[in-house]
């Protein structure tokens with residue numbers, strides 16, 4: 788995740804923090820136009836957000852300031868952790884209609900940066 792933060796910083800941006808329903812809907816709609824949602828024949832596609840519970844399991848915050856996560860667009864059944872409790876990063880997951888999923892931070896995934904000035908996230912990769 789540190790590496791992704793640096794990458795976003797290089798664009799004067801940050802990993803996306805989803806502040807409200809409007810911002811989430813914007814991201815979900817954008818991802819749906821790029822990928823097929825809910826088609827498990829497709830490879831896994833997930834986009835990291837700034838959401839994580841690295842410091843305190845079950846206590847979800849937005850990096851880098853550890854702001855408490857107020858709006859949580861979890862997919863049904865999420866966050867479900869994993870057997871090793873390593874699922875500490877929040878991604879938007881294609882198998883779950885790009886709702887939020889807790890997943891292993893070490894997985895290589897796409898990610899979304901947003902500019903501070905803009906209320907909505909920007910898909911860069």
Ligand SMILES: [Ca+2]
Pocket residue numbers: 803804805806810901906907908
């Ligand atoms: Ca935001």
Ligand SMILES: [Ca+2]
Pocket residue numbers: 840844845868872873874875876889
């Ligand atoms: Ca966790």
Ligand SMILES: [Ca+2]
Pocket residue numbers: 865866867868874888889890
């Ligand atoms: Ca999960």
